[in-house]
Amino acid sequence: MENLPNNLPPNPADKALLAAIDLGSNSFRLEIGRLDSGHIQRVEYLKEAVRQGGDLDEDRNLTAESIERGIRCLARFGERLQGFDASHVRAVATQTLREANNRDVFIKLAKKALGFDVEVISGVEEARLIYQGVSRFLPQSNDRRLVIDIGGRSTEFILGQGFTSHHTASLHVGSVAWSLKHFGTGDYTEKAFTRAEIAAESIFETLGANFSTKQWDVAYGASGTVSAVADVLVQYGRPADAVTKEGLHWLREELLRTRHVDKLRLLGLREDRKPVIAGGLSILIAIFDFLNIETLNVAQGALRHGLLYDMLARENDMVDLRNASVKRLARKFDVDETHAKTVADVAEKLFEKISEDIQFAQGERQLHSRKLYWAGLLHEIGCIVSPIDAHLHGAYILEHTEPAGFSQSELHCLSLLILGQKAKLKRLEADFTDRIFVMQLICLRLAVILCHARQMPNLRGFQLHYAKNNANNNANNTIRLTLPKTWPDKYPQSYYLLDEETLAWQKINWRYEIANN
Incomplete structure (x- = not known):
């Protein structure tokens, strides 16, 4: 399968269009694709070298300059995406935002600027999405595949077969970080390369036996560093679409000969690749040595393509991995599935009632309702x-697990909902100005109360409404x-x-009241 370029601007009203934004440590990328006979064909691709990965200060905060660069880029992307449905756009951030202490400010x-939510995903989820994207561009076979993606601040390793990833790992070693650490002066020396390679190999030791040569038949390199190295090598007579050990050492000697x-x-x-090529090359050489790779095939797919196909699965109610992940968690922690489903159903019905007062963008209500349903199940x-x-324990579990398909922000929201189902609201470190979250929370709390007898309650005649700036009381917002x-x-x-629930809401800037009709 190929991504076929199309110079015609997409029509936002075209419901077959999907857009993926990858906020990488080195570059931000936007991929717009159109669904065609079960495949996604490229409509447009934009890329900007933002290099946020090199702009974390001593306190691990993004600098004001890097934030501004990123926001300007996303504003340009946002202009391109005007008119898109929220359910057809997904933007994810990776290692730099995972590390940044001030990521909430940037997000x-x-x-x-973008006009759509930005999710921070875990390294494991990033690896899964990378494999999802890469596998769509490979010929169907039963080969056991090793996929490697060297990013700006992390490197992902994935073992998979067909369209399914079986083992994933995300390690804190990347081209931007390694270039700053080992080649910060811009000098290329034998000592610097040797130290960079040894340091990378020491981190790769944590991979264990799962990624040994016995576990895979063919190796692929995706995106960033691998593509940049391959682009150079092919210009000097090396084979296209492949990186060899000989080619890597030739390129290393060329950098040493250049000296700076x-x-x-x-x-x-x-x-845009010059400042980070030395760090990326040293990591790649270390991978070849550690995993005994002779040839690394250059893959066409990447994280952004994985996002597109993931959205396609969600859009068509195919295999949304989040549903499977929730079921696995429930079984792993021995949840009473019948009762959990009852609570989830009641919470969802209450949310349908209260959200009638909200003007949602197309597809937005379903996204919020589904998240609430998962919280009910868990x-x-x-x-x-x-x-x-x-x-308390449920919230802790959600904050410290990495179920497939979920972003960190989604897991944090689920954790807050689970914690807030019984916790004192004033002690809940949540944003109570977020009315959608408040509605989700009260629907879950009411569902837990109504299902206290562990059976489906009678909801006939129930009404649940939200009113802003109610003139009859001092509260800014009222739920009745x-x-x-x-x-x-x-x-x-x-x-x-x-x-009794009315007492719980008296100490925050919301009012909950009961009336009879």
Whole structure:
């Protein structure tokens, strides 16, 4: 399969269009594709060398300059994506944002500039998406594949077969970080290369036996460094679409002969790659030596393509890995699946009622509803540790696990919902100005109350409404639960618990009240 270029600007009204944004440590990339007979064909591809990976200060904060560069780039991408449905756009950030202590500041500005949410994904999830993208561009076979992607601040290793990844690893070694650490002055010396290669190999030792030569039949290199090296080598008579050990050592000697990055003149080497080529090359040589690779095939797919196919699966209700991940977590922690599904169903129904007062963008309500449903399915995963403090343990589990398909922001939201199902709201470190989160939270809390008898409650005649700036009280926002007149007498225990819930909301800038119709 090929990505076929198309110079015609996409029509945002075209529902077959999908857009993926990769906020990498070295470059930001935008890929727009069109669904065609089950495959995604390229419509447009934009790339800018932002190099945020080299701009973390001593406190591991992004500098103001790097934030500004990133936001300007995303604003340009955002202009290109005007008119796209939120469900057809996915933007993910990788290692630099994983490390940055002020990532929340950047993400808030990025969402405003881009017009869409930006997710920070884990290294394991990044590796899965890379394999998803690479595998779509390879011939179908039963080969056991090793895929390697050297990024700006991390390197991903994936073992897979067909379209499925089996083992993934993400290590903190990348072309930007290694170039700054070992070639920061711009000098190319034998000592610097040797130290860089040894340092990289010491990190690769954590891979263990899973990635030994016995575990794979053919090796592929994706994106960034591998493509840059291959582009140079082919200009000097080496085979196309492959990197060999001999070619790597030839390139190493060329850099040593040049002595300094300012004097580097190589055919096929783009200007934006010059500052990071030495670090990337030393990592690549170390990988070849550590894994005994003789030839690394250059793969066409990348993280952004994995994002596109992941969106395609979600859009068509195919295999959304998040559903499978939630089921695996529930089984692993011995959740009462029948009760969990009841709570999830009730929370979802309540959210449908309350969200009638909100004007959502197309597809947005479904995204929020699905997240709430997952929280319902997992709300008791902490019971295996302690039924009394299940919400505390459940939140901890979600914050310290890496289920396939989820971004870190999604997991954090699920963790807050699970913690908030019973926790005192004032102690919950959540953004209560986020009305959608508040609605999700109250729907989950009410669902847990209504299902306290561990059976499906009678919701006939229930109404749940949201009102902003209610003039009849001092609260800025009000959520009103309206019950049938006879309901309190029929279900006194449930009514008592629902009424007690009003006390929980009195200490924050929201008001929850009960009325009878």
